Structure formats: structure tokens, C-alpha cells
Amino acid sequence: MSRAWVRRIQSKRVEESGVEVLAGAGEIWCDCPEVNVQITGGSYTLTKQLETGSNLIYSCPEGYYPYPELKRVCQRGGTWDRAPRKMSNQRCRLVECPDPAVLKEGSVSPSEERYYVGNETTYDCYSGYAFRGSYRRVCLPNGKWSGNTPICSRDSGNNCHDPGIPAGASRSGNIFDIDDKVTYSCDGNQLFLVGSKERVCQENGHWTGIEPACYYKHTFDTPLEVSQAFGSAIKETLTTSQPIGDDTQEGRILRISKNGTLNIYIAVDISESITEEEVDSAKDAVIALIKKIASFTVTPNYEVVFFSSEITEVVKILDFMEGKIVLEKAVEAIREFKKEGLDSIGTNLKQVFETFLERMAIIKERVKEEAFKDHRHVLIVFTDGAYNMGGVPTPSVEQIKKMVYMNQAVDTAEQKTNPREEYLDIYIFGIGAVIFDEDLLPLRTGTGGQHFFRMDDIKNLQHTFDSIIDESEVLGLCGLHMAFDPKMKDRKEVKRKMYPWFAFIKITRENTASNCMGSLVSGEFILTAAHCLPFGVTPNDITVDIDDGLGKVKRVKNFFVHPNYNISAKVGQKVEEFYDYDVALIQLEEGVVISKSVRPICIPCTKETNDALQLVGDSNSCDRQEEILFKDSREGLNFLTKTENMVDEKDVYAKLGPNREDCIKHAVNSNVAVTDNFLCTGGLDGHRDHIACKGDSGGAVFKNFEHRTIQVAVVSWGTKDLCSGGGLVESDATSRDFHINLFKVAPFLKKVLGNEDQFDFVPLKFLDLKG
Incomplete structure (x- = not known):
């Protein structure tokens, strides 16, 4: 019951002892005194000033905790629960x-x-x-x-x-x-x-x-510990990790593969005891987890609720199953949810589990019992456990177990757990100043690793969710990468994991050396520009720098230049250097070791890129990929440049459709030099694009989809050299760069990378191409 509502039902207003008191319905509400509430060595915050229901929350520096109380609540009579006493001063105590x-x-x-x-x-x-x-x-x-x-x-x-x-x-x-x-x-x-x-x-x-x-009550799990322990139970996507170290620990982590039916139910406590900041942090963590899972080919159904005395259903799992909502809209709904204006007095945790149980029952009714057996259910609840409405939630959890386990009994001595226990995981994240562990611990369930976490501060949890996915079973998936993590101090490690596909190419011959960029497109091949490999270059002249843990410098076995590339083809038409079809593939002598730091980027017209774009089935054509990747007339793209930070990211916009002609006119003899195979970037129109420097040639022009990266072009040539020392250099009004559109050279990529008539490497799976 909110204080504003109480004001509306009061029969009269009286003054007592100079303090405003609300009287009526047999109760008196008034403000609490700010006396003896200070804490030595720390600070405190009030969620609703000194009004009834306000939480007084203490905080201390790292290594200390509030003693004897972690928080106090202003009660209706104008007194603090566990009232502060002069003889027992609140202080920060050493952990x-x-x-x-x-x-x-x-x-x-x-x-x-x-x-x-x-x-x-x-x-x-x-x-x-x-x-x-x-x-x-x-x-x-x-x-x-x-x-x-x-x-x-x-x-x-x-x-x-x-x-x-x-x-x-x-x-x-x-x-x-x-x-x-x-x-x-x-x-x-x-x-x-x-x-x-x-x-x-x-x-x-x-x-x-x-x-x-x-x-202890002051013990908590760090975000890193959570990321290492957090797991799930998904058929063929979750396995029990081998014990680490002393064989006494058994860990579970989320393993994503290409198949599986998964239902994820998420609940976030927004009751009075949870601060607005904690709610926002929980929202960020939920969004980060959803986005991470979305980077794989698993497409779960989501149910997301926020709760206090009532349930607010923000994302409905039945809408997912019926195709009424897409993931982007679900994320947007979570991000836009506000606690303000909702009744946050009282907590009905039981209703949360009853709501999830009802949704499971409807799903079971719709898909029928046999298909329901293959559904995995993951419940994730953020709460302090201070439920005071609806009753104890444990019976509802037992009903969920009964439905998912399908009453299968355990008869054999060898079977220590229910054979269907892997189909259900309930994770409890304890948040808030005071966590009611004894009430929350019985709610967790699942095989294997830890399912209960005490969070001292969840503000940075979203950064650690990158670590909960074990990519060891999906290392071949293209375009996977880590998001930027500000806690990682090693700049080189950060860049390698953010852009695990980039490579430096060096060509040395006749006492001269030149450098280009390239991108790993499979375990054995680097994609780059043809002009980086001029006439007369041999594989022995080329080295590739990509550190896979077995040495940075890789020798080259062979290379393939697009057969239509001819730099002097248009000399007669006053184009001294003609860069059409400026694309090449370098085959490494030995394939790289794929890891989180070294893994391929996605390229157009492959089945893996279909998966990355979450396009289902072979019926999706290469044209459909192009429609998705180039849907706007000004398409935001990126490419890398070598800097003192190893590499940095440049921002550009490809001018497409009606914007293309104005972009390409700044090239000399543009009607000859610039063919339809080029994307045009640069200039100041609507955005000051970065400009390519000489060492950027051959690098990937790419587009990100959360944690998947798709290369759409190769950096080729430009109208102006504005770079003195390379790096993040911006365009001027007439500088333009041109990049080979990979959709236009897909037949060449397929001929080399998709070649099934050889045994040197595993070919990529390409879609059917026109022509």
C-alpha cells in the first residue's frame, strides 16, 4: 500500500506533538527521526527519505561491512525497526x-x-x-x-x-x-x-x-565468481565440465550448440527493499545475458517479469512461441521498464513461481506431452527473498519440479538424481542490502554447479556474462567475439578477443617490405586485398602475424588472387591503377588454433552467416543476407587500423542507393574507376567518416550483430592520402574510400573456400549463388 493511497482514505488529519500524523482505519503513520542513524566509517542512503516504508541502507569501504545492522526500515508508527541505540553505535566492521x-x-x-x-x-x-x-x-x-x-x-x-x-x-x-x-x-x-x-x-x-x-551475512560472490559458476541445463548444449585442479570441484557453464529447445524465465524484484539502482543493474544483466545467448544459433523463448506485491509481465513467453514478438522488441521492453509509479510495498515471490508454472502448463498443453519432454527450462530470479505476501514459494517450486520431471522415479542404486533433473535449473541471485538466505536456498535446483549467488554489487555483472558461455564446442562458429571489458588491463588481450579474426600481413622481397591487414575467414585462410600481393610475389615472401598461442608468425602455403584483377586493365582509359576485383585469399602452411582470441569472421553467402543472422534453412538466399546487411541508404560499417593499442576501430558509412552517385563522383574518372563492385565511404555528409590509411589495405569492412561480426567488404583504395602516421584519421569533404563488396565476389570465395574436391582443409558451406 503506497503512502499516497493512504492519504486518500484518511478520515481526518490531526497534529500531534508538532509532527504531521495520518490517522484513520485504526492506524497512525508518520516520519521516522534521523537520530542516531549515522554510521562511523561509512555512509547511508534513504530510499524514501524519512517516510514510512523507507529503507535506510548502510554502506562501508571495501573490506568492511555495516555492524550491527545492514539496513533499517521506517515503520508505520514512526520508528525504525531494530531501533538505533546510543550505547551500540552503528559502525563499519572489518570483514x-x-x-x-x-x-x-x-x-x-x-x-x-x-x-x-x-x-x-x-x-x-x-x-x-x-x-x-x-x-x-x-x-x-x-x-x-x-x-x-x-x-x-x-x-x-x-x-x-x-x-x-x-x-x-x-x-x-x-x-x-x-x-x-x-x-x-x-x-x-x-x-x-x-x-x-x-x-x-x-x-x-x-x-x-x-x-x-x-x-557470513557479509559474504558475497564476486561477478567473476558468478560468471565462472553460472550454468544451465540444456540438452546437447550443457555438459558437466571436467573437474578442475584438485577433483573436489565440479563446475557447470552454459554451452551453446546449434540445436535445442530452451525456455528461459526471468524475474526481477522491484519491491521497496530493492533500490532503483539495483533494479537497473539487474535489467542490464538480463539484457546482457539475452544478447549473449542471441549471438549463437539457439533461439530461446523468454518470459520476463518484474514483481513486488503484483507481477508485471514485460516479456511474454507465449508471444515468443506464437511469433508475436522478436528479440529486439523484448530487449527494448526490458530496457524501457520503469519501477516508478508501481506499488512496490510488499513482495509476493510465490506468485512469481506460480506464474512460471502456469506458463509451463500452457506450453505443455500446446506442444503436447511428448514434445514437452524435450523442453529445457531455466529460471533466473533476482531478489532479496524478503517475501511477505502470498505465502511460502517452496510448494510452487515443487509443483514446477513435478511438471518438468514428469514424476519419474529413481529405482536404481546407480542413479543418484532424477533422470529428468537436467531439464530444469533454478538460479537465485540474492540482491539487496539484506538477503534472506534461509528462505532462498531451498528454491534453487539443478544438476551440477552453483545455483545460488549472493551479490554485493551487481552493477558490473553484465560485463562478466561474456565469460559464462563456454565456446569450446562452437569454436568453428564464425564471427564470435568478446565485448569490451573495462576490467581487462592487458590491451593486447582485449583487442585480440574483441577482434579475434584480424591479421597483419607482411610482404618482404628485394630488401623492401610492405604491410597490409587481413581477416581470418577459416582456420586455414586469410582474406585480403589483391594489390597487397603484387605480381612476382611468392608464398615465401609472405608472412601472417596472428597469435594463436603457437607463435605469432605464420608461413604461407599458397595464395589465390581474383582472376579478374588486373591493376593496369584501364590504363588506356586514363585510369593508371584499376582496383576492380581487388581481393585475394592466403592459405596458411598450417591452420591456426581456434580459440576465444583467434577465430574466423563471418563472410557473405555462407550457411554460417545464415545462422549468425538467424535465418533458418537453406531456402534463404544470398540476396536475403544482402538485404539485411545493406538495408539502409547510409549503412554504418567499421574497419580496423594498426595503432599503438594494436588496433583501433574506424567508423564509416557506406553510401548506398540514392547516396552512392554523390559519393563516387569525387574519384578521378569515376565512371571507369568505380565499378558496381565497390562500396563508397568517406566525407562529411551526415557523419565525419574515418579515412583509410595505407596500412589498412586488405582489412575487413564489417558489421556487428551483438556478439557476431560479418565482413561485407575489403578495404581497397582511396582518393586522398590524409595519413601521415596512420591511426584514427578523419575524412575531409572530398576524400573517399572504396571497398570491394564481398557479395559481388562471392563466386570467387566459394570456388576457393568451398572447394570440396581437395583434402587440405574443411571447406565452408556456401549458399547457392546466381550465375
Whole structure:
């Protein structure tokens, strides 16, 4: 109930003790005093000033947390819950980590009563015991220990390794053979368990679940930890990663392949206890995740709701299934959602899960039970868990499990989980100043990795979602790249992952050297300009610089220049250098190692580019790709230039349709020199384009679609040399650049890259081309 609404129903207004009081319906509301609420060493904010329902939220510098309260709420009677007292001043307290002295067959040094942020510990095993884990650990600002759990064990004759005991925990169970169990609990009443309370030794030598940890109320997961642990359960797209390091951890990450039916349900808490800034950060994280998934060929159905006492359905999953909404509109709806004006007093978390359950039931009704078996469901909820309406949400979660699991029983001793458990994952992101962990932990579910996260600050979470996708199974997909991450300090690493397809080409002969750019279009081929490989050049004269971890400089096996390229073809028509069909392909002696830092760009008229553009089936022609990529008369494009930052991105607009003629007229003898095979950029019309420099020749002119990049042209020639030292140089009014349109030379690309009559490389799959 909002305060404005209460004002409308009041029967009278009275004054008491000089304070405005609202009276009526048997209750009195008034403002809270701003007395004794200050915090030593920190600060506080008020969500609604001193009005009833306002949250007073404390904050402290890194490595400290508010004590004794994390926040207070102004109650109807004009008092703060857990009222501040003069004798117990609010202050910022040094972060404490759980007691690491849990080794049964080893020792911890130094031995302290309590361990605070910055404290270092070292570990040693007694004679006869082997050590695994981290010898040295540091108490971190988020209330966790660095490194891995130290373990002292003999591990002789056991099927599984000793799973260890996390800091602050106790363990029952010391036999580690097949089907043996270990159970964990946290010591004291200030710690709670996150992770698997019970783990079972499996026949494959691995433990079920994930290693648990003991958290304080001030413990939180960093965005990097979330990105490493966050996962999903999608058939053929999600697998359990091999254990890392000490075989005690089992991680799950989102693996995207080309097939799969996936339904994603997202809920964001907008109740009074969640600040507007936290809601905006959650929205950014949701959009970042959706965009990342959209860069692959999986096309999920989305349900997105915002909730407090009521549900606001912003994106409807049934509209997705009926084709009534496209992804761009869904993202726009999320971005435009505002908390303002909505009743945010009260939280009905149960209604969230009931709404998702209802949507699942309708989907099941529509697709029928047999098809519903192949649907994967991922639920992602951002909330502090402070539900006070609608009742406990746990029964609704159990109903969701019942529907997805289809009541399949577990009868065999070997099967430790429901055989359909991989079809459902529920992830809970705890946000807000106070998180009700004990209410949220029972709601998470799913096989494998961590499904509950405590977020101290989610403002940068969208940047880390780039890391949750394991691209190891889709390394061959063209055009994948990482978005800019401001936290990455290594400039070269940033650029390589942002533009993983770029290459530097060097031609050395007769004591002269020249440089060009190129783009990796498959594991074995670099696309560049034909004029970069002048007459007389041999493969031995060419090297390609592209660092795939096995050495930067790559030798060249062969190269192929477009058969129609002839730089002197129009000399008789007063065109000294004619660059039509200025395109070539360089074949490397050995294919590069594809990774997140080195991977091919998409090129027109291939089936992979169809996938990148989310065009379904072979019926989509090359013309359809061209319509999508060149849909405007001024099409924004980019190409790269070599700089001290390795490379930087230049912005240009291709002038198409009615704008083309005015663009190309600035070339000398343009009616001969500029054929239909060229795109024209440059000038000041509507945008001051960057201009190409000599070293930019052969580089990719590209267009981005979220996390996919499609090359549409090759940098060829220009009317003016405005570059003294290269770099980000801008056009003047008459400078123009011309780039070979790859759609016009697709038959040449197909003949070389799509050649199925050879065994040197895996050919690309091209669409049917005209002519």
C-alpha cells in the first residue's frame, strides 16, 4: 500500500506533538527521526527519505561491512525497526573470514581466534599425509579465502579423493568408496551453508554436487565468481565440465550448440527493499545475458517479469512461441521498464513461481506431452527473498519440479538424481542490502554447479556474462567475439578477443617490405586485398602475424588472387591503377588454433552467416543476407587500423542507393574507376567518416550483430592520402574510400573456400549463388 493511497482514505488529519500524523482505519503513520542513524566509517542512503516504508541502507569501504545492522526500515508508527541505540553505535566492521583451522590431519599457521581481511595463512600436513589445495591463502574483502580448500589425505584404496572440509565447516563421513556419503554443516550460528550439504562418491571417481562453503551475512560472490559458476541445463548444449585442479570441484557453464529447445524465465524484484539502482543493474544483466545467448544459433523463448506485491509481465513467453514478438522488441521492453509509479510495498515471490508454472502448463498443453519432454527450462530470479505476501514459494517450486520431471522415479542404486533433473535449473541471485538466505536456498535446483549467488554489487555483472558461455564446442562458429571489458588491463588481450579474426600481413622481397591487414575467414585462410600481393610475389615472401598461442608468425602455403584483377586493365582509359576485383585469399602452411582470441569472421553467402543472422534453412538466399546487411541508404560499417593499442576501430558509412552517385563522383574518372563492385565511404555528409590509411589495405569492412561480426567488404583504395602516421584519421569533404563488396565476389570465395574436391582443409558451406 503506497503512502499516497493512504492519504486518500484518511478520515481526518490531526497534529500531534508538532509532527504531521495520518490517522484513520485504526492506524497512525508518520516520519521516522534521523537520530542516531549515522554510521562511523561509512555512509547511508534513504530510499524514501524519512517516510514510512523507507529503507535506510548502510554502506562501508571495501573490506568492511555495516555492524550491527545492514539496513533499517521506517515503520508505520514512526520508528525504525531494530531501533538505533546510543550505547551500540552503528559502525563499519572489518570483514571476517570463516575459521580455516578444520584440517584433521594437518595444521594452520598462524593460529588465531578470528581471521580478518588481509590475514594470510599457510598449511602443512602431518607425516604420511599428502597435501592438495592451496598452501597459502588470504582472507579476501568478500569474506572468502583465496585459492582452493587445503586437504591432507592418504587417498589410498578409495574410489574418490578426500573431498576436504571447507573453512568454518564440519564433515561427517570419512570413507570415500562408491556410494559413500559425506555431509556438511557450518559451525556456530552466524554461518550458513551454500553448496551441497550432502555429496556421494560415484563410480567415475567424482563427487556429486559441488563443494560447499560457509558464508557470513557479509559474504558475497564476486561477478567473476558468478560468471565462472553460472550454468544451465540444456540438452546437447550443457555438459558437466571436467573437474578442475584438485577433483573436489565440479563446475557447470552454459554451452551453446546449434540445436535445442530452451525456455528461459526471468524475474526481477522491484519491491521497496530493492533500490532503483539495483533494479537497473539487474535489467542490464538480463539484457546482457539475452544478447549473449542471441549471438549463437539457439533461439530461446523468454518470459520476463518484474514483481513486488503484483507481477508485471514485460516479456511474454507465449508471444515468443506464437511469433508475436522478436528479440529486439523484448530487449527494448526490458530496457524501457520503469519501477516508478508501481506499488512496490510488499513482495509476493510465490506468485512469481506460480506464474512460471502456469506458463509451463500452457506450453505443455500446446506442444503436447511428448514434445514437452524435450523442453529445457531455466529460471533466473533476482531478489532479496524478503517475501511477505502470498505465502511460502517452496510448494510452487515443487509443483514446477513435478511438471518438468514428469514424476519419474529413481529405482536404481546407480542413479543418484532424477533422470529428468537436467531439464530444469533454478538460479537465485540474492540482491539487496539484506538477503534472506534461509528462505532462498531451498528454491534453487539443478544438476551440477552453483545455483545460488549472493551479490554485493551487481552493477558490473553484465560485463562478466561474456565469460559464462563456454565456446569450446562452437569454436568453428564464425564471427564470435568478446565485448569490451573495462576490467581487462592487458590491451593486447582485449583487442585480440574483441577482434579475434584480424591479421597483419607482411610482404618482404628485394630488401623492401610492405604491410597490409587481413581477416581470418577459416582456420586455414586469410582474406585480403589483391594489390597487397603484387605480381612476382611468392608464398615465401609472405608472412601472417596472428597469435594463436603457437607463435605469432605464420608461413604461407599458397595464395589465390581474383582472376579478374588486373591493376593496369584501364590504363588506356586514363585510369593508371584499376582496383576492380581487388581481393585475394592466403592459405596458411598450417591452420591456426581456434580459440576465444583467434577465430574466423563471418563472410557473405555462407550457411554460417545464415545462422549468425538467424535465418533458418537453406531456402534463404544470398540476396536475403544482402538485404539485411545493406538495408539502409547510409549503412554504418567499421574497419580496423594498426595503432599503438594494436588496433583501433574506424567508423564509416557506406553510401548506398540514392547516396552512392554523390559519393563516387569525387574519384578521378569515376565512371571507369568505380565499378558496381565497390562500396563508397568517406566525407562529411551526415557523419565525419574515418579515412583509410595505407596500412589498412586488405582489412575487413564489417558489421556487428551483438556478439557476431560479418565482413561485407575489403578495404581497397582511396582518393586522398590524409595519413601521415596512420591511426584514427578523419575524412575531409572530398576524400573517399572504396571497398570491394564481398557479395559481388562471392563466386570467387566459394570456388576457393568451398572447394570440396581437395583434402587440405574443411571447406565452408556456401549458399547457392546466381550465375
